[in-house]
Amino acid sequence: MAGELPPAYDTIREKTRDADGLLTLLSDRIDATVMEGAPRLKVVSNYAVGFDNIDVKEATRHGIVVGNTPRVLTETTADFAFALLMSAARRVVEAANQTTQGKWRTWGPMILLGQDIHHATLGLVGLGRIGSEVARRARGFSMEVIYYDVTRHSEAEETELGVEYVPDLKTLLVRSDFVSVHVPLTDGTRHLIGAEEFSTMNPSAVFINTSRGAVVDQKALYEALKNRQIFTAALDVTEVEPILPDDPLLTLDNIIIAPHIASASFATRRNMALMAAENLLAGLRGEIPPDCVNPEALQR
Numbered sequence: 452m453a454g455e456l457p458p459a460y461d462t463i464r465e466k467t468r469d470a471d472g473l474l475t476l477l478s479d480r481i482d483a484t485v486m487e488g489a490p491r492l493k494v495v496s497n498y499a500v501g502f503d504n505i506d507v508k509e510a511t512r513h514g515i516v517v518g519n520t521p522r523v524l525t526e527t528t529a530d531f532a533f534a535l536l537m538s539a540a541r542r543v544v545e546a547a548n549q550t551t552q553g554k555w556r557t558w559g560p561m562i563l564l565g566q567d568i569h570h571a572t573l574g575l576v577g578l579g580r581i582g583s584e585v586a587r588r589a590r591g592f593s594m595e596v597i598y599y600d601v602t603r604h605s606e607a608e609e610t611e612l613g614v615e616y617v618p619d620l621k622t623l624l625v626r627s628d629f630v631s632v633h634v635p636l637t638d639g640t641r642h643l644i645g646a647e648e649f650s651t652m653n654p655s656a657v658f659i660n661t662s663r664g665a666v667v668d669q670k671a672l673y674e675a676l677k678n679r680q681i682f683t684a685a686l687d688v689t690e691v692e693p694i695l696p697d698d699p700l701l702t703l704d705n706i707i708i709a710p711h712i713a714s715a716s717f718a719t720r721r722n723m724a725l726m727a728a729e730n731l732l733a734g735l736r737g738e739i740p741p742d743c744v745n746p747e748a749l750q751r
């Protein structure tokens with residue numbers, strides 16, 4: 452399907468009826484109805500590490516393997532999370548906008564003050580591959596790194612990453628100057644960060660989300676930013692993508708919103724494409740793709 456904009460859901464349904472395999476983007480919803488209407492379908496290869504756009508349980512039930520693109524985007528995404536962290540803390544976007552708008556009048560001791568990054572405490576929600584790489588970058592800035600995860604990663608606590616595990620989200624939020632989210636979107640993580648969590652954070656806190664928009668209750672984030680419950684936020688992802696033009700978040704001066712580009716480097720997007728192609732070809736051959744999230748689909 453050609454074109455830059457994603458195909459409409461009905462177009463996906465119609466065009467996939469005779470398909471043996473699909474190469475999908477995270478903007479393509481592949482649900483039970485699509486799969487039921489595509490009896491030949493053997494493989495869905497997602498050009499992304501996240502696969503919340505695909506009903507994997509249903510795919511497994513239909514014997515359809517699902518591929519994704521882990522690892523190749525880890526460091527590129529971590530770089531971007533850290534870029535957002537720094538930009539938000541030091542108000543880079545706001546400051547640059549003021550300059551281009553001709554608002555730079557003088558140097559002043561109180562102009563555009565931000566938060567220090569060095570020696571601050573970074574709280575990671577999720578210490579998977581990307582979270583760990585963000586931790587590594589943070590160590591280079593002399594940050595203290597704590598994390599909360601459903602799984603404890605003792606090895607990361609003992610290596611040069613030197614991260615500290617905290618047993619619950621509340622403790623992490625209370626202790627952190629920066630909170631960065633690195634969990635997949637699942638039923639368990641939807642709106643994981645909401646009104647209560649924002650009210651637990653420090654008024655100087657910087658909040659970063661490069662995972663999935665729906666992990667955060669966006670209305671609660673708006674209230675927290677508007678009422679200065681937290682200092683600032685930087686997002687690469689929103690609940691609805693693209694964010695709607697009348698979304699109240701767009702009226703705030705203490706937020707940065709990027710259009711879901713954390714993995715968008717030339718090299719990484721090429722590597723993701725190669726991986727997605729290999730996953731697709733393997734699935735079409737009736738094999739388990741090299742990166743498959745439901746190998747059990749063929750083992751039933």
Ligand code: DGY
Pocket residue numbers: 477498499500501502524662713714
């Ligand atoms: C992913 O891969 O899941 C990212 O969100 C886009 O690269």
